[in-house]
Amino acid sequence: MFETLSEKFTGIIRSLSGKSKISEKNISDAIEEIKNALLDADVNIRVVRRFVNQTAEEAMGTKVLSSVDPGQQFVKIVYDRMVKALGGDVSQDLALKGPDTVSVILMEGLQGSGKTTTAAKLALRLQKQGRRVLLAACDTIRPAAVDQLKVLGSQVGCPVHSEEIKDPVRIAKSALVRAKVEHYDTLIVDTSGRMFLDDELMDELGRIASAVEPVEKLFVSDAMTGQNAVNIAREFNEKVGITGVVLSKFDSDTRGGAAMSIMSIVGQPVKFIGTGEKMTDIEVFHPDRIASRILGMGDIVTLVEKAQEQFDEKQALRLQEKMEKRTFDLQDYLDQLESMTRMGGADKILDMMGMKGQVSEDDMHLDELRREKYIIQSMTRDERVNYMIIGPSRRKRIAKGSGTYVSDVNRLLKKFEKLRLQMSKVSKNKKYQAALMKQMGM
Numbered sequence: 152m153f154e155t156l157s158e159k160f161t162g163i164i165r166s167l168s169g170k171s172k173i174s175e176k177n178i179s180d181a182i183e184e185i186k187n188a189l190l191d192a193d194v195n196i197r198v199v200r201r202f203v204n205q206t207a208e209e210a211m212g213t214k215v216l217s218s219v220d221p222g223q224q225f226v227k228i229v230y231d232r233m234v235k236a237l238g239g240d241v242s243q244d245l246a247l248k249g250p251d252t253v254s255v256i257l258m259e260g261l262q263g264s265g266k267t268t269t270a271a272k273l274a275l276r277l278q279k280q281g282r283r284v285l286l287a288a289c290d291t292i293r294p295a296a297v298d299q300l301k302v303l304g305s306q307v308g309c310p311v312h313s314e315e316i317k318d319p320v321r322i323a324k325s326a327l328v329r330a331k332v333e334h335y336d337t338l339i340v341d342t343s344g345r346m347f348l349d350d351e352l353m354d355e356l357g358r359i360a361s362a363v364e365p366v367e368k369l370f371v372s373d374a375m376t377g378q379n380a381v382n383i384a385r386e387f388n389e390k391v392g393i394t395g396v397v398l399s400k401f402d403s404d405t406r407g408g409a410a411m412s413i414m415s416i417v418g419q420p421v422k423f424i425g426t427g428e429k430m431t432d433i434e435v436f437h438p439d440r441i442a443s444r445i446l447g448m449g450d451i452v453t454l455v456e457k458a459q460e461q462f463d464e465k466q467a468l469r470l471q472e473k474m475e476k477r478t479f480d481l482q483d484y485l486d487q488l489e490s491m492t493r494m495g496g497a498d499k500i501l502d503m504m505g506m507k508g509q510v511s512e513d514d515m516h517l518d519e520l521r522r523e524k525y526i527i528q529s530m531t532r533d534e535r536v537n538y539m540i541i542g543p544s545r546r547k548r549i550a551k552g553s554g555t556y557v558s559d560v561n562r563l564l565k566k567f568e569k570l571r572l573q574m575s576k577v578s579k580n581k582k583y584q585a586a587l588m589k590q591m592g593m
């Protein structure tokens with residue numbers, strides 16, 4: 152799934168990442184390629200247009216062009232946009248009520264979309280979570296439908312309520328009564344499908360819904376449906392209402408466009424994906440994971456985020472350890488200075504160290520930073536490790552070696568002392584530390 156789309160994205164990304172400079176033309180070319188890749192993947196045209204416009208707008212801003220690694224910045228923007236299009240940061244589970252009432256889940260969707268299979272899969276999943284589930288066989292149209300649900304129900308060990316009548320609304324109602332009497336807390340209502348959208352089906356679903364008042368109306372969509380999935384979803388949403396989407400047959404060789412389109416157009420999140428015919432083949436839909444899969448990035452996302460912080464985890468950990476053990480020395484300071492000057496700004500690192508506002512940013516002007524670098528570079532190994540040994544004559548030598556004045560060396564040492572003091576305070580303060588860790592991306 153997503154292979155083609157992912158392949159294309161990987162290509163686009165590879166052509167940009169690692170570049171230290173990219174032009175507006177690079178970006179607009181990449182965006183054009185993204186547009187084509189999405190259209191090829193059957194993503195709805197309106198969704199593509201919106202996605203592309205927003206990405207372009209954000210990427211063309213000075214943000215990307217002036218950043219340290221513009222390629223990675225760009226990838227990050229695309230990734231964030233895609234997560235948003237797929238439903239945002241959080242994955243959405245079912246919104247069920249507590250065990251004292253019966254939470255009704257209504258399945259809806261076209262014929263063969265996977266309603267019955269998904270109903271049984273959900274029953275299994277919810278039972279594993281400790282819920283007491285009853286399935287209701289309200290597909291009275293297809294002759295074998297009730298038997299199919301019974302077979303699946305027995306496979307997952309879930310009772311099925313069925314009746315020899317043709318009125319799905321009545322079956323649903325009496326299933327709800329039974330659920331209450333027999334202390335089930337969840338009722339999953341399987342309904343019939345149709346080949347096409349038709350008013351009769353919508354009307355039937357509407358009446359079932361008013362009779363049993365579902366807390367979840369799950370629209371099951373075959374992931375292979377492509378473009379049309381959006382229109383179908385919209386129709387169901389308008390006529391019956393949708394609280395969440397299940398994309399079935401995600402294991403198939405679909406181009407995946409529906410996943411990106413439905414959320415954007417219908418405004419309801421994809422909650423689950425069906426990944427096979429077995430009863431355990433259902434997964435919570437994670438927009439962020441799908442986005443990285445589409446972008447062919449895997450762990451790149453976290454890497455990008457780290458790069459953004461301009462701070463790798465190892466370095467951060469080492470630094471943290473040093474702060475705790477109070478062994479942060481001038482050599483470490485020099486390392487920081489170097490990465491700071493590479494990054495071109497000091498407030499960010501202060502911010503990361505949880506020290507913004509504590510050490511004045513003016514203290515950390517770039518010229519000054521460069522001067523400090525030279526000063527430390529003129530120190531011996533021992534001096535870097537233990538600044539206490541740097542007496543007057545050493546200061547003179549260091550100033551001379553770095554082309555600065557003794558007053559500059561004094562100022563640096565004073566500042567370093569202050570910094571160390573702040574660091575030990577930070578490392579003693581759990582709250583600061585937590586913030587620090589978070590900022591360092593851990």
Ligand SMILES: Nc1nc2c(ncn2[C@@H]2O[C@H](COP(=O)(O)OP(=O)(O)OP(=O)(O)O)[C@@H](O)[C@H]2O)c(=O)[nH]1
Pocket residue numbers: 260261262263264265266267268269290293296342343344345399400401402403424425426427428432
């Ligand atoms: N590979 C795969 N097959 C699936 C998945 N979900 C459902 N199927 C298959 O798709 C077919 C149709 O599934 P059903 O659950 O019967 O679909 P339905 O919506 O209930 O169909 P009707 O009741 O006829 O409207 C069955 O053969 C299922 O095994 C899935 O996630 N992956």
Ligand SMILES: [Mg+2]
Pocket residue numbers: 266267268290296341342343344
């Ligand atoms: Mg069915």
